Amino acid sequence: MFSIDSLLRDASLELRVLVPGPEGALEEPIAWVHGTELPDPSRYLRPRELVLTNGLWLGRITAAGFVANVKRARGAGIVFGRRPEAPATPPELVAACRDADLPLLEISPEVPFTAISEAVTARYARERQTALIGMVRRGDALATAISRGAGASGVLRVLRRDLELPLAVVDRMGRPLAAAGAELTAEQLQQVAAALARRPPPLETDLGAAGRAALFLVGAVGDVDAALVCLRPAGDLTRAEQDALEQAARFLSLEVAKQQAVQAIEQRFAGELLEMVLSGGSRAAEVPGRLRAFGVNTDDPLAVWALAFADGEATLPGLAEVVGEFFAAEGVPAVVAGGSRDVVAVLSWRRPEGESAPLAERLAAGVAGRFAGRRPVVGLGGVAMDPTGLREPLVRAREVCQTLRRGGSGPAVRSFAELGTYRLLLGAQDADTLRSLADGVLAPIREHDARRGSELEATLRAFLDHDGQWAATAAALHVHVNTLRNRLAKVTELTGRDVTRTADRVDLFLALEAAAML
Known part of the structure; x- marks a missing residue:
């Protein structure tokens, strides 16, 4: 000016x-x-x-x-x-x-006064021309950095040629993508993530000891995925500085969109890998090649782990990426596939078996630190000596994970061998056998529940979960003991199995567990 x-x-x-x-x-x-x-x-x-x-x-x-x-x-x-x-x-x-x-x-x-007006006009035109030339030059440099794969760090390097400002790029998960002249603590990264989670996100946030920071939002596919963070209050920035940071944020949106596209492709291929493992048959022959494409050596033993949150049915966006980052930091080659209920990792496992649980506990702790208020659990499915044997540890890992999710405040990490003997027996069965067992016993109950709107299956599970104790089960269901007896009598009538007899109770219990595994 x-x-x-x-x-x-x-x-x-x-x-x-x-x-x-x-x-x-x-x-x-x-x-x-x-x-x-x-x-x-x-x-x-x-x-x-x-x-x-x-x-x-x-x-x-x-x-x-x-x-x-x-x-x-x-x-x-x-x-x-x-x-x-x-x-x-x-x-x-x-x-x-x-x-x-x-x-x-x-x-x-x-x-004359017109001489002053002409001088001011000329100066303003020169300044605008200089600013526009600078924007074009910077835009060319940003485009070059993105096209050459320099990423967020390359964008910040371009900015720092013109601006002596402390800058960082942080995604909505609180992960630092790049920094130049700024070092954010773990707490400050989470403060940025919390700000980005608000709707609408603020354009400035308080970072404690670092003071107030301006946020220039970085979006891809219509959502806010990251922020270009300047450790200066927005009011302290000149118009030229704000223009440059807004320009850089738009280029960062391209980089984030590119990364998301790559991650989506990787997740799709990883999901297909699990389908190949589960389906067997001709597609199983594709498994080794798919593993090698992810950098997993198929000559090594392969471990399968499953991770989920104990307090909900759905996984959170970004969970698979956090798990993948953990294994990368540990130097463990892995394929990580995210689903709606869990995240599965197939690992190249060259370590002693005894190191599985400590590493899994570190994984659970790391995920808990990134998702405040959530309790992750990890199921260890065991090790396959080659890709053809992956189906069994995959099924086991998911079964352990689902068991831990239902276990409330129990351990965060368990292996399949640590579960009950009945789980070992069920885990050795294929899906058709499990379905036959579940449907053969539970079909009449489920049909009655669907037709009458009753809760016989839930009542049966609660009774077995409370070790057949009538008073404890009735209290948990908030019903009278006589109501509970009437419901279980109906279960006996429909299934031909009496919950007071041990052999019949075992049949009912195994049918429920088989249904849960499916």
């Missing part, structure tokens, strides 16, 4: 300072010049405009009144143009400006 001082340096304007105003006022940017002879121009004067006047208002208002009106409108100062009727700047105007601490300049009678 141009200033009064820049106009003073133009000798052709023949300007002279009569009152300099407060310290630094002559170097402050001015918005424009405003010629007026109105006694009160405040209604038409914008903040930081420089007033040009010949004093024709003298006689209709005092100099002090005119200066007060200019001051009230936050004018940048006054330029008085001498004329034959007023060959010198009125002393009362000089005194009024001095009292109001408002800059006052005097221009030679030989120089």
Whole structure:
């Protein structure tokens, strides 16, 4: 922006300072010049405009009144143009400006006000041209950085050529994607993530010891996925700095969209890998090649783990990425596939079997740190010696994971071998056998529940979960004990199995567990 001082340096304007105003006022940017002879121009004067006047208002208002009106409108100062009727700047105007601490300049009678207007226009045009050239140049550099795969770090390097600002790029999961001149703590990263989770996200957030930070939102596919964080309050940034940061945020949106597309492709291929493992048959022959494409050595033993949250049915966006980052940091080659209920990882496992549980516990702790308030659980399905044997550990890992989810506050990590013997037996069965067992026993109950809106299956599970204790089960279901007896009598009638007999109770229990595994 141009200033009064820049106009003073133009000798052709023949300007002279009569009152300099407060310290630094002559170097402050001015918005424009405003010629007026109105006694009160405040209604038409914008903040930081420089007033040009010949004093024709003298006689209709005092100099002090005119200066007060200019001051009230936050004018940048006054330029008085001498004329034959007023060959010198009125002393009362000089005194009024001095009292109001408002800059006052005097221009030679030989120089018209239009010369100042032309000078300001020329300076403004040059500044705009310089700014536009800078935007174009920076845009070319940003496009080059993105196209060459420099990522978010490359974008920040381009910005730092022009701006000495502390910058970082943080995604909605609180992960630092890049930084330049700024180091955010784990707590500050989570504060940024919390801000991005709000709807709508704020354009500024408090980062504690780092102070207030401006957020320039980075979106892809219509949502806010990250932010370009500047560790300065938005009000402290110049218009040029804001323009540059907004421009960079738009280019970061391209980078985020590209990353999301790559992740989506990887997730789709990883999901297909699990389908190949489960389906067997001809598609199983594709499994080794798919594993190698993810960097997993098929000559190594392969472990399968399943992770989910204990407090809900659905996984959260970004969970698969967090799990993948964990294994990458541990140096464990892995394929990670995210589903609606769990995340499955197939690992190249060269370590002793005893290291599985400690590593899984670190994984659970790391995920818990990234998803506040959620309790992750990890099921260890065992190890296959080659890709053809992956189906069994995959089924086991998911079964353990689902068991841990239903276990409330129990352990966060378990292996299949640590589950009950009945689970080992069920886990060895194929899906058709499990379905036959479940349907053969539970079909009449489910048909009755669907037709009558009853809760026989839920009642049966609660009774077995409470070890056949009538009073405890009734209390858990908030029903009378007689109601519970009537419901279980109906179960006996429909299935031909009496819950008071051990053998029949085992049949009912195994049918429910088989249904849960399916």
